[in-house]
Amino acid sequence: MRNFTIALDAMGGDFGPHISLPASLKSLQKHPNLTLIIVGDSQQITPLLQTYHLSDHTRVKFVHAPEIITMEDDPVLVLRHRSQSSMLVALQLVAEGKADACVSAGNTGALMLLAKYILKTIKGISRPALVSAIPNKKGNNTYFMDLGANLQCECDTLFNFAVMGSVLCEKVESRSKPNVALLNIGRENNKGSDSIKHCASLLKETKYINYTGFVEANELFDGDADVIVTDGFSGNIALKSYEGMGRLFLSELKKAINTNWYTRLLGKLLNPLIKNQLKHLHPDLYNGASLVGLCGIVVKSHGGANVDAFSHAIDQATKEIQWQIPSCISTRLASVSAERDCLLHE
Structure with a gap:
């Protein structure tokens, strides 16, 4: 498998970077061709990067995002007022082609709305x-x-x-x-x-x-x-x-x-x-539910996931990257649509 990059919303979930960072180290050890872009508040993340031996890791990058989306935040308000949130910035990295997928344990409604807004849906979905x-x-x-x-x-x-x-x-x-x-x-x-x-x-x-x-x-x-x-x-x-x-x-x-x-x-x-x-x-x-139908790969981890579970969500993202799931879905939908058109004109 080629080298690939996953943008990680490090601040999402019940335990934030205290789970996402050790899970990152575990995933990096498991996948030698994986690079992680860890997105979060530098004030909280920087000390923990050293704690979990990630600060000097050659396959780890860090992007500062000062805002955090909580589980109680209204998704619509998040879209309007959290432009510097770790979740939004991680999704934006996917949209810009700087990451192949996004993994987040954050607010499900917010992730759904932001992903649809930023990445758009596949034609026909x-x-x-x-x-x-x-x-x-x-x-x-x-x-x-x-x-x-x-x-x-x-x-x-x-x-x-x-x-x-x-x-x-x-x-x-x-x-x-x-x-x-x-x-x-x-x-x-x-x-x-x-x-x-x-x-x-x-x-x-x-x-x-x-x-x-x-x-x-x-x-x-x-x-x-x-x-x-x-x-x-x-x-x-x-x-x-x-x-x-x-x-x-x-x-x-x-x-x-x-x-x-x-x-x-x-x-x-x-x-x-x-x-x-x-x-x-x-x-x-x-652990690791996929948001399918988007023009990009997004995997949602359970908010209360532990290190092993969060690492499994990253594993799910690597599989979808390997198979380029959005592209495969788009191709299949085009075939199904053509078939339905033929049936309607018979």
């Missing part, structure tokens, strides 16, 4: 989507979108999401003709909203998407679908329900283990086996 990999029973990843960027979606928007998700999964996961499904309240063709049913009809007609039908929420993790598409409202609720159930499961498991001396002893004996069996489900491995 009106709304970017937030997509992330989730684990499944088959031991690989399912790409799930939209995760909250677009609360309500018309048929064409969902259709474009399916195209983009298919391309992302095909390239990043090296899966030929990934299975694409729509999240619905039932598998029957007469179930769901008009937008969902109309989108299903369009997906069946195109040869560029391997559409396999509807899936229900209890099938998200079966692994039968490589890509699952829904609107941002349903997607966000489904994802957070899964996260909450995971916490409940762990809480109940701890209670069961600590019931008495026998279960505690049994828990100690089984602990290595359980950890090994469940290691692929660790949430750090799935």
Whole structure:
């Protein structure tokens, strides 16, 4: 892979540079062809660059950005009044061709709005989507979108999401003709909203998407679908329900283990086996949601991510750079559009 550069919003997230900087060092060690442009407030960043052995690193550059976007800031006000924020400056570096991607753990709404404003969307895309990999029973990843960027979606928007998700999964996961499904309240063709049913009809007609039908929420993790598409409202609720159930499961498991001396002893004996069996489900491995549909690569890390998780978000950006995902999406959309035009004139 060629040398590449990622602009890092070092100030975003719950812990700012205290997470993004050690994660940067880890990523630099993992990727010898990676250069990082660390964007943030010099007063806070400069001492930490020395702490994390980045001040003299040959593949680290620093750009001063004195303003910080908080998680509570209104995205529209951010667009108007935070022209020197670390998030905006990092995105601007991508727009200017000085960086190949941007990674941020900051305010999701602000990142979405700023990215769309600065980078613009791919021709044919009106709304970017937030997509992330989730684990499944088959031991690989399912790409799930939209995760909250677009609360309500018309048929064409969902259709474009399916195209983009298919391309992302095909390239990043090296899966030929990934299975694409729509999240619905039932598998029957007469179930769901008009937008969902109309989108299903369009997906069946195109040869560029391997559409396999509807899936229900209890099938998200079966692994039968490589890509699952829904609107941002349903997607966000489904994802957070899964996260909450995971916490409940762990809480109940701890209670069961600590019931008495026998279960505690049994828990100690089984602990290595359980950890090994469940290691692929660790949430750090799935940190890094991509904003697809933009004329540039943007990866959103969870605001509360730790060092390993933030480093994984950087890994996701490197994969998308390698495959030039925006260009691949643009090419696929052009083919799909041409196919639809032919069908309309037949």
